[in-house]
Amino acid sequence: MEHQINADESEPEICSINETTQCYDNVTADNTSIETETLNEKRKNYLSWDDFFMATAFLVAKRSKDPVTQVGACIVSPDKKIVGTGYNGMPIGCNDDNFPWGKNNPSKLENKYFYVCHAEMNAVLNKNSMDVRNCTIYVALFPCNECAKIIIQSGIKEVVYLSDKYSFKPEMVASKRMFKASGVSFRQHTPSKQQLVLDFSEVNSNMTQMPSTPDKSNYK
Numbered sequence: 001m002e003h004q005i006n007a008d009e010s011e012p013e014i015c016s017i018n019e020t021t022q023c024y025d026n027v028t029a030d031n032t033s034i035e036t037e038t039l040n041e042k043r044k045n046y047l048s049w050d051d052f053f054m055a056t057a058f059l060v061a062k063r064s065k066d067p068v069t070q071v072g073a074c075i076v077s078p079d080k081k082i083v084g085t086g087y088n089g090m091p092i093g094c095n096d097d098n099f100p101w102g103k104n105n106p107s108k109l110e111n112k113y114f115y116v117c118h119a120e121m122n123a124v125l126n127k128n129s130m131d132v133r134n135c136t137i138y139v140a141l142f143p144c145n146e147c148a149k150i151i152i153q154s155g156i157k158e159v160v161y162l163s164d165k166y167s168f169k170p171e172m173v174a175s176k177r178m179f180k181a182s183g184v185s186f187r188q189h190t191p192s193k194q195q196l197v198l199d200f201s202e203v204n205s206n207m208t209q210m211p212s213t214p215d216k217s218n219y220k
């Protein structure tokens with residue numbers, strides 16, 4: 001008969017660590033600060049929700065093939081679930097090797113603007129839930145008037161943006177006018193750090209300071 005070993009019957013000298021004294025250095029992803037945390041305390045240096053979702057929008061933007069401006073958007077439900085992401089790119093079927101990426105051609109037909117789908121539009125269309133009503137959209141650049149219409153019509157209730165550098169353009173003035181009229185709030189997010197570095201080698205770091213892996217051969 002199989003004998004089950006309960007948690008309190010496990011080998012203490014293998015599994016337990018001295019929780020009051022054992023600690024490890026936690027080098028943060030951006031390498032800017034090193035803090036020592038005890039293993040039985042909650043991490044303090046974790047990302048806020050706003051930083052996390054804005055960073056997600058920035059990561060998504062890395063998929064964009066636009067040579068000048070890469071924009072990402074991330075739609076988040078009221079219970080903090082990501083329900084859609086998108087970046088600026090050519091429509092499905094419009095080969096992005098053949099469509100223009102420039103913007104200074106005298107012929108409008110030979111510039112990108114007639115063709116590129118904006119990040120916000122793609123995020124709404126890529127949604128993986130029934131709808132995006134009452135959601136928040138995180139996006140690096142303030143939405144243009146066309147995206148504002150899509151945001152409003154889809155039921156999104158909040159826009160969080162990083163930069164409004166084109167605020168002087170009539171498109172953005174129109175966006176704000178529509179957002180205000182339709183009750184969509186917007187706010188600028190200031191990230192808590194200027195840089196977040198993703199270091200894939202981190203997964204193998206701290207090996208010497210981490211508690212030893214329990215010897216599973218002791219369990220039956």
Ligand SMILES: Nc1ccn([C@H]2C[C@H](O)[C@@H](COP(=O)(O)O)O2)c(=O)n1
Pocket residue numbers: 066068069070071087088089103112116117118119120139141142143144147
């Ligand atoms: N809220 C925004 C603003 C812009 N985009 C896209 C559209 C273009 O691909 C690019 C802007 O190009 P630029 O005029 O800076 O050469 O960014 C977007 O997706 N969402």
